[in-house]
Amino acid sequence: MIVTNQLVAPLYADRLARALSPRHASVRTVTLPDGEEHKHWQTLNLIFDGLLESGCDRKTVLYALGGGVVGDMTGFAAACYMRGVPFVQVPTTLLAQVDSSVGGKTAINHSLGKNMIGAFYQPQLVVCDLDTLATLPDREMSAGLAEVIKYGPIADLEFLGWIEDHIDALRARDPQALAHAVRRSCEIKAWVVGQDERETGLRVILNFGHTFGHAIEAGLGYGQWLHGEAVGCGMVMALHLSHRLGLVDAAFVDRCVALIRRAGLPTMGPALGADRYLELMRVDKKAEAGEIRFVVIGPPGQAQLRPAPDALVREVIADCCR
Amino acid sequence: MIVTNQLVAPLYADRLARALSPRHASVRTVTLPDGEEHKHWQTLNLIFDGLLESGCDRKTVLYALGGGVVGDMTGFAAACYMRGVPFVQVPTTLLAQVDSSVGGKTAINHSLGKNMIGAFYQPQLVVCDLDTLATLPDREMSAGLAEVIKYGPIADLEFLGWIEDHIDALRARDPQALAHAVRRSCEIKAWVVGQDERETGLRVILNFGHTFGHAIEAGLGYGQWLHGEAVGCGMVMALHLSHRLGLVDAAFVDRCVALIRRAGLPTMGPALGADRYLELMRVDKKAEAGEIRFVVIGPPGQAQLRPAPDALVREVIADCCR
Numbered sequence: 001m002i003v004t005n006q007l008v009a010p011l012y013a014d015r016l017a018r019a020l021s022p023r024h025a026s027v028r029t030v031t032l033p034d035g036e037e038h039k040h041w042q043t044l045n046l047i048f049d050g051l052l053e054s055g056c057d058r059k060t061v062l063y064a065l066g067g068g069v070v071g072d073m074t075g076f077a078a079a080c081y082m083r084g085v086p087f088v089q090v091p092t093t094l095l096a097q098v099d100s101s102v103g104g105k106t107a108i109n110h111s112l113g114k115n116m117i118g119a120f121y122q123p124q125l126v127v128c129d130l131d132t133l134a135t136l137p138d139r140e141m142s143a144g145l146a147e148v149i150k151y152g153p154i155a156d157l158e159f160l161g162w163i164e165d166h167i168d169a170l171r172a173r174d175p176q177a178l179a180h181a182v183r184r185s186c187e188i189k190a191w192v193v194g195q196d197e198r199e200t201g202l203r204v205i206l207n208f209g210h211t212f213g214h215a216i217e218a219g220l221g222y223g224q225w226l227h228g229e230a231v232g233c234g235m236v237m238a239l240h241l242s243h244r245l246g247l248v249d250a251a252f253v254d255r256c257v258a259l260i261r262r263a264g265l266p267t268m269g270p271a272l273g274a275d276r277y278l279e280l281m282r283v284d285k286k287a288e289a290g291e292i293r294f295v296v297i298g299p300p301g302q303a304q305l306r307p308a309p310d311a312l313v314r315e316v317i318a319d320c321c322r
Numbered sequence: 323m324i325v326t327n328q329l330v331a332p333l334y335a336d337r338l339a340r341a342l343s344p345r346h347a348s349v350r351t352v353t354l355p356d357g358e359e360h361k362h363w364q365t366l367n368l369i370f371d372g373l374l375e376s377g378c379d380r381k382t383v384l385y386a387l388g389g390g391v392v393g394d395m396t397g398f399a400a401a402c403y404m405r406g407v408p409f410v411q412v413p414t415t416l417l418a419q420v421d422s423s424v425g426g427k428t429a430i431n432h433s434l435g436k437n438m439i440g441a442f443y444q445p446q447l448v449v450c451d452l453d454t455l456a457t458l459p460d461r462e463m464s465a466g467l468a469e470v471i472k473y474g475p476i477a478d479l480e481f482l483g484w485i486e487d488h489i490d491a492l493r494a495r496d497p498q499a500l501a502h503a504v505r506r507s508c509e510i511k512a513w514v515v516g517q518d519e520r521e522t523g524l525r526v527i528l529n530f531g532h533t534f535g536h537a538i539e540a541g542l543g544y545g546q547w548l549h550g551e552a553v554g555c556g557m558v559m560a561l562h563l564s565h566r567l568g569l570v571d572a573a574f575v576d577r578c579v580a581l582i583r584r585a586g587l588p589t590m591g592p593a594l595g596a597d598r599y600l601e602l603m604r605v606d607k608k609a610e611a612g613e614i615r616f617v618v619i620g621p622p623g624q625a626q627l628r629p630a631p632d633a634l635v636r637e638v639i640a641d642c643c644r
Contacts, residue, residue, distance in 0.1 A: 025611070041363055045432075052434035057610050080402075080439045082607045083429065084520070107405065110367075112374035117402045119441065198406070285404045288379050289347070 001056060002027065003047055003074040004065040005034040008092055011135055016065055016090060024061070028054050032070065037223030039069045039109050041117075047077040061086045061124075067093035067140070068100035068227060072118070075106030079121035089123045092132040094144025094178075095228050098185035101126045103193040103206075109222060113283045114214045120198055128186075130178050138171075142264035143228025145170060146209070148181050149263060150235065151188045153256055154205045154295075154303040159184055160259075167262050204286060205303035208295040209235030212269065215280035219272040232265030233320075238296055240316045241308055247298025269321035274314040277321075323378060324349065325369055325396040326387040327356040330414055333457055338387055338412060346383070350376050354392065359545030361391045361431045363439075369399040383408045383446075389415035389462070390422035390549060394440070397428030401443035411445045414454040416466025416500075417550050420507035423448045425515040425528075431544060435605045436536045442520055450508075452500050460493075464586035465550025467492060468531070470503050471585060472557065473510045475578055476527045476617070476625040481506055482581075489584050526608060527625035530617040531557030534591065537602035541594040554587030555642075560618055562638045563630055569620025591643035596636040599643075 002020070004013050009031045017027045030050035032043050051060065062085060064074035071089050078087035089101035107118025133141070145167070152160025162180070163170070169177040189206065196203040213234030216225060225233075239253045261267050272280075281292045291307050298304060324342070326335050331353045339349045352372035354365050373382065384407060386396035393411050400409035411423035429440025455463070467489070474482025484502070485492070491499040511528065518525040535556030538547060547555075561575045583589050594602075603614045613629050620626060 041367070045363070048432055048439060049434070052432060052438060052605060055604060055609075055612055058607060059610060080441060082438060083427070083440045083442050105405070110370055110374060112371070116374060116404060117370060118405045119402060120405050283374060283377060285380060287377075288381060290377055 001047075001051060001054070001060055002029040002063045002065050003032065003070060003077070004029060005032045005070055007034045008066045008070070012065060012092060012132060016063065020063065032073065034069075035223050036069055036109075036217070036227060037221070039073060039222070041108060044073050044077055044108055047074065048081060051077075051081055056081075056085075058082045058085055061088060063088045063090055064101075064123075065090045065092065066096070067091065068096045071096050071101050072106050072115070073108060075104070075121055075123065076108060076118050079106055079119035084121070086124050087121075089126040091126070091128060093136055093140055094133055094182075095140070095147055096144075097128040097130075097133075097182050098144060099147040099189065099206075101128070102186050102189045103203075104197065114218055114222065115285070116283075126186075128182055130175060130182065133173060133178060138264065139226065140228075141171060141173070143226040143232070145263040146228040146232035146235070146260070146265055148185050149256075149259055150206075150208050150231070151185055153235075153239070153297045153300060154208045155188050155192070155301065156184075157301040159188070160256075160301075164259055167259060171264065204305050205295055207286065208297070208303050209233075209238050211281055211284050211286065211292065211294050212237040212277070214284060215272070215277050216269055218280050219276055220270055225266070229266055232260050232263065233267060233269050236260060236267045237269060237316050237320045238294060240320055241294060241312065242296040242298050244312050244315060245296060245298070245306075245308060247296055248300055252297075252300050267320075269317070271321050274317045277317050278310060278313065323369075323373060323376070323382055324351040324385045324387050325354065325392060325399070326351065327354045327389075327392055329356045330388045330392070334387060334414060334454060338385065342385065354395065356391075357545050358391055358431075358539070358549060359543070361395060361544070363430060366395055366399055366430055369396065370403060373399075373403055378403075378407075380404050380407055383410060385410045385412055386423075386445075387412045387414065388418070389413065390418045393418050393423050394428050394437070395430060397426070397443055397445065398430060398440050401428055401441035406443070408446050409443075411448040413448065413450060415458055415462055416455055416504075417462070417469055419450040419455075419504050420466060421469040421472075421511065421528075423450070424508050424511045426519065436540055436544070438605075438607070448508075450504055452497060452504065455495060455500060460586065461548065462550075463493060463495070465548040465554070467585040468550040468554035468557070468582070468587055470507050471578075471581055472528075472530055472553070473507055475557070475561070475619045475622060476530045477510050477514070477623065478506075479623040481510070482578075482623075486581055489581065493586065526627050527617055529608065530619070530625055531555075531560050533603055533606050533608065533614065533616050534559040534599070536606060537594070537599050538591055540602050541598055542592055547588070551588055554582050554585065555589060555591050558582060558589045559591060559638050559642045560616060562642055563616060563635065564618040564620050566634050566637060567618060567620070567628075567630060569618055570622055574619075574622050589642075591639070593643050596639045599639050600632060600635065
């Protein structure tokens with residue numbers, strides 16, 4: 001069963017079906033509506049409807065053809081259908097290729113929080129075809145670059161430097177630059193997840209920028225900003241917080257913010273108000289007993305999880321949002 | 323978070339909350355509507371609503387207080403909430419104490435099939451308080467006895483003999499008889515699940531009576547017959563099928579059917595028509611490529627999974643349904 005969306009289906013669904021037909025007795029396609037705002041139970045149920053109407057059994061393989069939303073929903077459907085069937089990720093966006101398709105995090109959103117309902121469930125295989133990035137809108141390329149840039153400050157300053165040198169080539173979709181960015185991103189992610197699949201420790205560093213980012217997405221309503229755009233801006237806020245906590249100097253913050261800007265990403269957050277930001281971040285999965293915990297940088301090239309005084313967070317919001 | 327239903331809440335929710343209060347910073351209760359017909363996504367979402375509205379985090383423990391429906395839904399909610407939080411089973415029905423609370427199968431129903439959406443997710447602990455059976459309606463006691471009886475033909479003929487000797491004591495809720503029945507049932511189930519948690523082999527024998535039983539439940543609409551009633555009648559049909567396949571003699575079938583009848587369970591299925599039975603059984607989770615596979619007995623005390631010719635299944639339906 002190929003699960004895809006209305007945007008990707010006309011581009012690649014037939015080609016994937018042809019490639020799979022020698023391997024399976026029958027290949028069917030379920031096409032979901034496109035966009036983060038559809039990443040909820042009703043859309044997930046379209047996958048279950050398709051599986052049950054086609055008489056799919058425990059040996060059925062689900063193929064997620066699309067971006068992070070398709071991957072997250074297909075993976076969660078695979079985790080739950082008959083209590084678990086195999087699935088394969090075929091990511092067609094840069095963001096999914098460098099981040100969401102690797103590591104087995106699957107989920108849907110709840111009206112009270114993003115990715116609140118899901119499972120850790122590993123794909124059998126992740127197939128990144130760089131040619132599919134040719135049809136990706138510029139805005140989605142930038143969103144994907146947010147997650148590529150992320151790996152620099154949290155884990156690899158050499159890679160951060162390489163991205164600075166190649167950011168224009170990446171935005172212009174130079175195949176060699178893309179190949180290196182996707183490969184190195186997957187290497188770092190696999191290295192982290194291999195040590196801590198269930199996010200009991202190290203894995204949490206991959207959420208750099210995501211606590212502020214999720215608040216932006218939830219505060220504006222899912223689908224207004226792309227996930228990667230919110231993460232880009234969230235990294236700016238988390239960098240400012242790291243600086244206010246005395247963990248990195250202003251020059252490092254400026255350097256990273258400049259790169260995020262050159263990637264075509266927003267660096268100022270929406271003016272939701274500090275109270276609303278704090279309220280939204282208190283339901284973050286990393287929060288414990290109502291205390292928000294942030295992934296901050298310090299020293300550069302390493303990340304850590306820690307709480308921060310509300311007053312400091314309010315200053316960051318005042319500086320970074322308008 | 324205690325998850326219970328409208329029937330059980332007034333009986334035991336306060337008592338459990340008092341018992342838990344020394345162990346947790348705060349104890350809350352979510353009360354679901356009662357009955358198999360509510361075992362679907364909308365009801366599951368009431369648990370997520372309650373968890374998110376109370377700001378519950380990854381350290382929150384879910385306590386399932388009730389029967390199999392509450393246990394299956396609470397376990398699945400625990401498996402999915404923030405990709406997994408701990409949970410404890412506190413079963414208050416005989417069926418849940420001897421079967422559904424042990425082994426980590428959790429699920430909700432889909433309109434096209436029972437337990438189609440779920441997870442294998444083990445509770446931290448199962449607490450069987452026999453005193454809670456005092457408030458259980460007779461019909462539910464009988465339904466629970468179906469799953470007790472099940473362990474005899476599939477695994478333990480000595481236990482089958484013991485049940486025959488104590489069936490009246492069990493129906494009269496004799497505490498010593500109940501204690502032995504619950505203990506031995508859990509032992510057999512734990513022995514099976516310990517060897518095959520994910521049901522890739524041996525565990526499937528626990529589904530004896532369930533293929534026909536699920537068809538009865540789905541065909542009549544969930545909630546008409548109790549699950550245990552459908553399983554009781556499903557065992558009668560599976561025994562007849564075993565006999566027609568030449569695996570057990572007629573005397574063994576008669577012996578088991580007599581015990582099922584003495585337990586207060588139906589031994590004749592509803593007249594859904596053979597076509598409808600076959601259609602419903604083809605979406606069973608044990609089916610492969612549209613071929614229904616049945617758990618049959620043979621020799622007595624052992625079970626096996628095998629397909630059966632449609633013609634033979636039609637004869638069984640003709641014999642056992644009116």
